[in-house]
Structures are given as structure tokens and as C-alpha cells.
Amino acid sequence: MSVFRSRPALRWLVPSAAAVVIIGGGAAAGTIVASADSPLPARSAAQLLVDVQNAKVDGFSGTVVETADLGLPAIAGAVGNAAPSGDLTRLLGGSNTARVWYAGEGQARLALVGTDGETDMIRNGNDVWLWRSAEHSATHLSVPAGTPDKKAVPNNMPLTPQEAADQALAAITPTTKVDTTGAAKVAGRDAYELVLSPKDTTSLVGQVRLAIDAEKHIPLRVDVYAKNATNPAVRVAFQQISFTTPDAQEFKFNPPPNTKVTEASPKQLQQEHAKALQEQQQKKPALAASPTVIGKGWTSIVSLKLPASSAASGKKDDSAQMQAALNILPKVSGSWGSGHLLSGSLFSALITDDGRVFVGAVTPAALEAAATK
Known part of the structure; x- marks a missing residue:
């Protein structure tokens, strides 16, 4: 029996198969290699950047944990607590845990459970489902063949370590120092750790560290450190990961009994998304x-x-x-x-x-x- 059928979960997530990295002039000049006692072959920072750029996996599943401690006063905590539990945009503090399944273009799923309910988002071929347990509602739409996973449903939330890494790597400019600290171990897998550091001392960001899988070359963990901090202020990391392509059954969804099902088109979903954004803007x-x-x-x-x-x-x-x-x-x-x-x-x-x-x-x-x- 599919875990998805017995335990519906929350939120759409499509892990990217590869990062597209555009490196500014001089950004990858560093050639610091992995430590001599590392079990991994030496790789320079420039080589690791190329590895991430060319990474590709056919499928995987795992558990992603996001944690944040931004050192904000009580006022920020009050604002954050007003947000729905399980919302991945709640990175003012606390932790979010998600299960991820990915089987190539057209099959992807994320499950995140909050204290006030669950939401499921799944892409299975031309079918996309969004299910909200708190509302006992499900929205189904059919997308045109060949539509990329990430464009099937509007999404602007923080994502996996891969997409968090994409954002960090896209910020590489001549103002960034790029090094590697050598080997790391994440979710039981060997990884190299790439370090991005601002050269400007007025930045509160001390380092962004990307743990890159030594075999598959995708980021397994992204840590953002405040200046002079020994613990990350923000961490997005795989707690467990398997590169076995998930069974097709994992991407099948049957609405639970008494669920109100709405049929929608991609255009209608985009209109609903635009309306929601407009309402959100009006509240600001x-x-x-x-x-x-x-x-x-x-x-x-x-x-x-x-x-x-x-x-x-x-x-x-x-x-x-x-x-x-x-x-x-x-x-x-x-x-x-x-x-x-x-x-x-x-x-x-x-x-x-x-x-x-x-x-x-x-x-x-x-x-x-x-x-x-």
C-alpha cells in the first residue's frame, strides 16, 4: 500500500536535478583542496563548482530538515508564530521537516506535516494534485505534456538543499571568496564542503557552506552562518537520502472520503495564485x-x-x-x-x-x- 494513500502530506517541492551556475570574474580562483587525511580524492573549489553545474540524478527520495535561529527578539517570534504551522516560509525560527520523492521530469512529490494540518502536492505525468487536510479539499489539474515540474504549480517558497545552493551559487561575484574545507559526512554519505564567504566585512553573513555529495554531486546540506558564529543560523539538509528511483505508486493520489474535489486548469491555478498574491499585498x-x-x-x-x-x-x-x-x-x-x-x-x-x-x-x-x- 502506498504511504501516500495512507498518510497524505504537505507542500509541493521539485528538487532540481542540476544547478546552473554562472560564475563572476575571479570567483572560483581558489584551488584549496580536500585535506590530506580525507578518504576522498582531492577536489578544488573550481572543480566542485563544475561538479554541481553538471550534476544529474534520475531519482531519489529522502527527508529534508530546515532549521533556523536568526537571533531575533520576541517581536519577530510573535510574527513568525502567527504564520500557519508547516509553512516552509516560516524560517524566522524553529524547524520544518519534509519527505521528498523525485523520479525525473513529471514525477515529484513533497510531504510536510504541520500541527494545524497537512497539504499534499504531487506531480504524476500530466496530473497535478493539491490536497489540504484542514479544508478537506483537493484541487486537480492536467498540465500540457512536457511542462517542467517546477512550472506545473506556482511556487516561491524555500526549497531543497539543491535549490538553496542554486541561490547561493547564483550570488557568486568577485565580492565572494570560494574555498573548500575538505570532506564532510551528511545523511551517511561522503561529501565535499564548499565554502562561500563575503569579502565585505559589513555583511552579517559569515559563510555559506554547501556539502556536495561526492558521487552524485548534488548538495546534501546548505548552512548559512552569521559572522563569527560556530553554529549555522539557517540549515537546509537531507537527514536521510536514497538515490534509488521511487516506485511509481508513490506518485498516485486518491482523494480521501468526503474531500471536495475541484477541477482546474493551469490558467485557473495561475489566476488563483495571482489573486492570493494580490490579497497578500493588500494586507501589507x-x-x-x-x-x-x-x-x-x-x-x-x-x-x-x-x-x-x-x-x-x-x-x-x-x-x-x-x-x-x-x-x-x-x-x-x-x-x-x-x-x-x-x-x-x-x-x-x-x-x-x-x-x-x-x-x-x-x-x-x-x-x-x-x-x-
Whole structure:
């Protein structure tokens, strides 16, 4: 009996078979090799980057665990606790565990269980199912033949170690030092550890470490360390993995009894996704102008301007709640004015009393310098 039929689970995930890496000038110049006592043949950082770029697997299954400890004050914890349990976007703190099955293009599945329910997302050929246990509902659609797994369903959530690695590798520029620490052991498998480090000292990110499977060349673990930290602030890792192609039965879904089934087309699903995004945007504070980005790479800062008042829009309660939340944060001031500071291990946010907001993976001093300009 299929585990999927007896224990439906949560959220769509399609692990990439290979990372597409574009390396900026000089990024992979380092040639530090694996330690001499390693059981693995020596590989330079440049060789490991090529390995990841050319990696390809036909199928695998495993357990992915995501953990985060961003060192945020109680206000951030309260915001994070308001999010649904089991939502992979909840990386302010805590842990998420997912089961992953992948059998090549057209067959992929992820299962994540939260305390308030389960959701299943599965791609099996032309059939895509989304099931939400809390709502006792399932959505089914047929996608055109040849549609890539990742385009079958809109998705902008944090993903597997492979896709977390893709994001880190895509950020490689001449501002990044690329090395290797030698051998590692992840989920019982031998791996090389590739290390990406910002050269700019104003970045709060100390290192991003990618443990790359020595045989299959896909990332098994991604750790993000704050500067001078000995433990990762964010970890996305396989706790267990098998490169045996999963049985086809794992990708079959039968709606449980009393489930409301809705037939949809890819266009309808995209429209629903767009509507959900629009509703989400409407719940956010209105901005007086579009956000701008100051700087680039590891030390880029997002700057935006909040409206002078939300009273005219009838959102007095929201405004009061926002002010109450801000009052929990430390008060700071300088030549740029005064405001409140949210400081974590990996990022800082400065909210000025005149409605300006500066956010980045940089020190508070860097944010204050940006606010002065």
C-alpha cells in the first residue's frame, strides 16, 4: 500500500536535478583542496563548482530538515508564530521537516506535516494534485505534456538543499571568496564542503557552506552562518537520502472520503495564485514609493518609504498595532534622525520615525549610514 494513500502530506517541492551556475570574474580562483587525511580524492573549489553545474540524478527520495535561529527578539517570534504551522516560509525560527520523492521530469512529490494540518502536492505525468487536510479539499489539474515540474504549480517558497545552493551559487561575484574545507559526512554519505564567504566585512553573513555529495554531486546540506558564529543560523539538509528511483505508486493520489474535489486548469491555478498574491499585498502596509536597492551583492540594502499616515485609509487598528510592535524595539538615533532597530544574527532593519525603512544582511551601522545619505 502506498504511504501516500495512507498518510497524505504537505507542500509541493521539485528538487532540481542540476544547478546552473554562472560564475563572476575571479570567483572560483581558489584551488584549496580536500585535506590530506580525507578518504576522498582531492577536489578544488573550481572543480566542485563544475561538479554541481553538471550534476544529474534520475531519482531519489529522502527527508529534508530546515532549521533556523536568526537571533531575533520576541517581536519577530510573535510574527513568525502567527504564520500557519508547516509553512516552509516560516524560517524566522524553529524547524520544518519534509519527505521528498523525485523520479525525473513529471514525477515529484513533497510531504510536510504541520500541527494545524497537512497539504499534499504531487506531480504524476500530466496530473497535478493539491490536497489540504484542514479544508478537506483537493484541487486537480492536467498540465500540457512536457511542462517542467517546477512550472506545473506556482511556487516561491524555500526549497531543497539543491535549490538553496542554486541561490547561493547564483550570488557568486568577485565580492565572494570560494574555498573548500575538505570532506564532510551528511545523511551517511561522503561529501565535499564548499565554502562561500563575503569579502565585505559589513555583511552579517559569515559563510555559506554547501556539502556536495561526492558521487552524485548534488548538495546534501546548505548552512548559512552569521559572522563569527560556530553554529549555522539557517540549515537546509537531507537527514536521510536514497538515490534509488521511487516506485511509481508513490506518485498516485486518491482523494480521501468526503474531500471536495475541484477541477482546474493551469490558467485557473495561475489566476488563483495571482489573486492570493494580490490579497497578500493588500494586507501589507502601503508604500509611499517603490522600494529601492542600495549597493549590491552580500551588502545590498533595501530602502522603502511608508506612507505618512494610514488613518485616511481606515486602517487605524493596523497603524496602532504597527506602532505597538515598533515600541518593543530599541530606540536609536543619529544624524539621520531617530527610529527603532530590529537586529538579528543575519539581518538588521531600521525603521525611522519619519517613515523610512532600511533592511539588509548588514550591520546596524551600515543601515544608519544609508539612512544618512
